Amino acid sequence: MSASYLVFFLLGLLTIGGAVFMINFKRVVHMVIAVGVSFLSIAGLFVLLGAEFVAISQILVYSGAISILMLFGIMLTKHDASEEGSKSKGRVWLTFLGVAALFVVIFTGIQNTNWSAIPVKENTSSLSNVKEIGIEVFTKYVIPFELVSVLLLVALVGAIVMAKKEEE
Template sequence: MSGSFVAFFILSLLTIGGAVFMISFTRVVHMVISLGITFLSIAGLFVLLEAEFVAVSQVLVYSGAISILMLFGIMLTKHDASDEGTGRSWKNTFSLIFVAALFLVIFWGIQNTAWPGVTESAEAGVSNVKQIGLEVFTHFVIPFELVSVLLLVALVGAIIMAKKEGDNE
């Protein structure tokens, strides 16, 4: 057993465990913490795949920003704690059976797939961040700029909608 296999196994268990706990917990704050663990584990898997830029983006965007945004949304809204976790006995049993069957199908598919050999996709000594930058700013400049304009329009629209809702009160 190599170290990367052990790291992959542990990160995979954390990813799957965090996702299962996220749908199993009854308190929303616990769900967000489980989701954060899942996001961090996925970032670790990206590091194992030597995609450091994607891993850092995963940590910054999802583990940091999205999880904090969810926690603020939960903390700032009113909800009744007695409503959480009611009527889940048959749903838990059905979910367990479904997840076990899905696991068996995926495991069978992975074991019976003929995987191609490892190919050397990147030149030695060239970082994938440099490759991403070169691709984005040489071949995909126009889509990159269109996405930035789209995000700006969405931000302005959200501000206008929030201002209209605030004026009604």
């Protein structure tokens, strides 16, 4: 077993563990931290795949922005500790059995799959991963890229308008 397999196994375990802990935690802040661990582990998996730009985007967008947005949403809303429901023992065992069954199904699917080696195309150009993504985005996908920026601007203005209405 090589080091990359071990790192992949650990990152996969952290990803799944963060998701399972997010479901089972009772406090919302702990849930956000578990989701952050899961997001960072996914970024590590992207690094193993050789997609460094996607990994950095994952860290910046999901681990940073989305987690901070969730924490601000939690801090700005009113809620009591009594509102956070307690989980019964039966529900915890049912969740554990569901996760174990999903693990068995995925594990057997991976083990029974024929992983034939796919020939890798030699990249004759000396372009880096980030440069290739930039060329694709700003040549083929420039219109969708600009539409997404306009959509995000409209969402930002809408959030400001909604926040101003709540103050009045």
